[in-house]
Amino acid sequence: MTEFVPPAADVIHLWRFDLNQANIPAKWETVLSQAELARAERFRFEHHRIEWVKGRYALRWVLARYLQTQPAAVQIVTSPFGKPLLEANLNLHFNLSHSRGHWLLAVAKSPVGVDLEWWLRADTDWKSLASAYYCAAEKLALTNSQSPAQTFFQIWSAKEAYLKAVGTGIVDGLAELDTTQGKIDKWWLHSFPSIFPQCQAFVATENPTPQFTLNSLSEYGKL
Numbered sequence: 001m002t003e004f005v006p007p008a009a010d011v012i013h014l015w016r017f018d019l020n021q022a023n024i025p026a027k028w029e030t031v032l033s034q035a036e037l038a039r040a041e042r043f044r045f046e047h048h049r050i051e052w053v054k055g056r057y058a059l060r061w062v063l064a065r066y067l068q069t070q071p072a073a074v075q076i077v078t079s080p081f082g083k084p085l086l087e088a089n090l091n092l093h094f095n096l097s098h099s100r101g102h103w104l105l106a107v108a109k110s111p112v113g114v115d116l117e118w119w120l121r122a123d124t125d126w127k128s129l130a131s132a133y134y135c136a137a138e139k140l141a142l143t144n145s146q147s148p149a150q151t152f153f154q155i156w157s158a159k160e161a162y163l164k165a166v167g168t169g170i171v172d173g174l175a176e177l178d179t180t181q182g183k184i185d186k187w188w189l190h191s192f193p194s195i196f197p198q199c200q201a202f203v204a205t206e207n208p209t210p211q212f213t214l215n216s217l218s219e220y221g222k223l
Contacts, residue, residue, distance in 0.1 A: 004065040017103035028057040031072045083167040102196040113165025113204040119153035126152040133174040158202045165204035
């Protein structure tokens, strides 16, 4: 089994999964926990269920190689606010986001948040969302943008990454968060505008100048 060296304090490992191309074995059911299998069954559409279980299997495959164990042995718990964490391992943190079959995983030595948004989504009433949840500076950025829909998702991704880093998820007060300065409180917002085609990603970390390494799961063949 290939083992991965955990990142140093100033390094964040980013993992890209394209689940439309990932070679996920049929044995995934033996790897996921009972809670994960139960959640998979709650998806209304089969293609959403398949995407989710593939992503969960890939997540376990990567984390297992950092922990030097088997994917089924990775113990993932959730915080009171729903943030996934590694049980009893305070030296390895992760966060995961996905959009349209693309998944992005951040692995770090300290808390981290990541969000990925496909900015061609036509089913989002982004004007109403911006009116309700964006601060004055963010609304001005939209007004001045030549691609306001894309700018909307850039701002939204930054907000989500911050909220996932602090571990609260979407809460009241979104309009009070100003992402235009590249920082909220002690959290720095790092932009990845083309990590997947037509997708915007942000990573939130307490480090203003981390070193990022970008890895692709497709390099490892069958998982």
